[in-house]
Structures are given as C-alpha cells and as structure tokens.
C-alpha cells in the first residue's frame with residue numbers, strides 16, 4: 454500500500470499524465486464520485502442539498518501552483534463571486550483556498566493581498582475562510598500568512614497536517630492566537646525525515662494534537678477534525694465529552710463522496726458537520742491524491758474501463 458500510495462502521489466505531479474487523463478470519459482466518470490460537477494453551480498446545488506440534512510459545506514475551486522499573476526487574480530475574483538453567491542442564497546458555506554492557487558509561488562505579498570481581500574469579504578458575508586496546507590516546503594510561509602491574515606479577522610482558519618513531525622511545535626505556537634484549526638492527516642508525498650511513514654504513528658499524533666486542541670476550546674480555539682476515520686472520530690467524541698465539552702465546540706469536516714452515511718449519522722447525533730465540495734477542471738493532482746488515500750479506489754477506475 455505504501456508503494457502504491459507513493460507511486461500515485463508521484464504521478465499526481467506529471468503534466469503528461471494529467472493531459473492523458475483529462476479527456477478520457479471513463480476517468481471523468483470516476484472523478485464524479487468525489488465531485489458533484491466541474492462548475493460552481495453544481496457545487497452550489499450540492500451545498501443546497503446537503504443543507505436539507507443540516508450539513509454545512511466548504512467550497513473550494515480546484516487548482517494549485519499557478520505561475521501567472523493574471524490567473525491568481527482571476528482565482529481571487531472567482532472566490533469573491535462565490536462569496537456573493539453564498540450571501541445571495543443564504544447558504545451555510547465556508548470557502549477553502551490553496552495559497553499556490555492564489556499565486557504564492559509568483560509573489561508572496563500579492564498572494565497575501567488576495568487572502569486579505571477574501572478574508573475581509575468573508576467576514577462581511579458572515580462566513581469563514583480556510584487556508585489549506587500543501588507540501589511541507591510551504592508550511593512556514595502558509596503559517597506566516599495565516600498569522601497575518603488572522604490578525605483582526607477571527608474568521609480565518611488554517612489546516613495543520615498530523616503526519617508532519619513539526620506539527621506539535623506549530624500547534625503550540627498557534628494556540629495563543631485562539632485559532633480555528635482544521636486538523637487532517639496529510640495528503641502529499643513527504644520524505645520520512647519530514648513526515649511519519651507509518652499510518653499508526655500518524656493516527657496517534659492526530660489524536661494527541663486533537664486532544665491538545667480540545668483542551669484549548671475554553672480559551673477560544675475552534676477545533677475542526679477533517680477526517681473520515683470513524684475510529685478516531687469516536688475517540689475524539691469521547692474525549693470531548695470526557696472534558697465536559699458540548700457537541701458544538703468542535704466540527705467534523707469530510708470530503709464530498711466519502712463517508713456519506715457517517716456524515717449524516719454525525720449530523721443526526723447533533724454534531725456540526727461540513728462537507729468540503731471541490732469543483733473545477735483542474736482536478737488531476739487532487740484526484741490522484743484521493744486515489745492514493747485508498748489505493749483500492751484504483752479498482753473503481755479499472756471497473757469503469759471494463
């Protein structure tokens with residue numbers, strides 16, 4: 454499984470493979486399992502459907518490692534439009550952004566201006582903006598820009614990855630800011646010096662970090678658990694109840710199309726649940742990461758071909 458994961462993650466950076474896969478009908482059919490459609494109206498319609506079962510959403514347009522300033526600006530404008538649609542439809546929806554989609558690799562300060570514009574508009578709309586965490590080489594700059602964006606704007610949250618060896622120290626440095634933190638296991642190909650190669654170590658570090666976040670709810674931290682691992686979710690539910698927290702003090706976020714039954718069961722049990730809905734045409738690298746999380750998913754694609 455480790456080898457399959459690492460091959461799939463390496464393949465996710467191949468432009469050649471991206472071109473080969475993008476136009477194949479069977480691949481597009483398989484991708485639909487994880488996204489309601491390639492355009493914003495499909496994502497908004499899915500968010501509306503989820504709201505009927507008291508599940509909120511987080512909207513994200515697929516795309517990363519943009520190398521052209523005009524493109525980064527268009528991404529910012531797109532999200533400003535998404536925020537206008539959220540307001541117009543009174544949707545319980547957040548947005549989630551990737552810094553390299555907003556031009557981080559081109560010009561850090563310009564990227565910050567885009568984040569600040571989106572954070573300010575999200576606050577006006579009464580919603581939240583999440584900053585995704587990408588490969589480990591971006592962690593320092595992501596946390597730096599998060600700190601700057603969050604100053605005076607409590608509606609900005611950031612993702613931390615439990616697989617990284619450095620994350621406990623990062624979490625400690627962020628806790629005084631009363632942060633909103635979405636904790637995930639981590640989806641990229643990282644060397645063993647940087648990230649735990651064993652799933653058991655990642656799961657244990659996840660639980661320790663999550664428990665630490667729960668201890669800080671009383672000080673204003675908002676813990677968000679971005680995972681489909683129901684064993685972990687149950688452990689965390691017990692942990693939260695054990696320290697006297699009510700179900701609304703943390704949130705559970707999952708990906709569209711994964712663990713749908715669990716999402717509904719958690720919402721019915723009174724937990725705050727959100728589904729991250731991805732949409733857009735730049736799905737190749739993101740889709741390969743979904744395959745790598747569960748290499749058995751590759752069989753789903755193969756079945757579609759047959």
Ligand SMILES: Cc1cc2nc3c(=O)[nH]c(=O)nc-3n(C[C@H](O)[C@H](O)[C@H](O)COP(=O)(O)OP(=O)(O)OC[C@H]3O[C@@H](n4cnc5c(N)ncnc54)[C@H](O)[C@@H]3O)c2cc1C
Nearest residue numbers: 585586612637638639640679680681682706707708743746
């Ligand atoms: C809301 C949200 C935001 C995220 N944001 C980021 C981010 O910013 N940066 C980042 O690096 N990663 C992000 N991720 C991805 C994350 O790092 C993991 O790769 C992903 O969540 C799978 O790990 P898991 O916690 O579900 O646990 P796992 O132990 O991998 O999976 C637990 C169970 O969930 C199910 N499952 C998990 N993945 C799949 C799949 N692809 N297909 C089918 N079933 C599956 C299986 O039943 C599996 O047994 C995000 C995930 C979520 C839910």
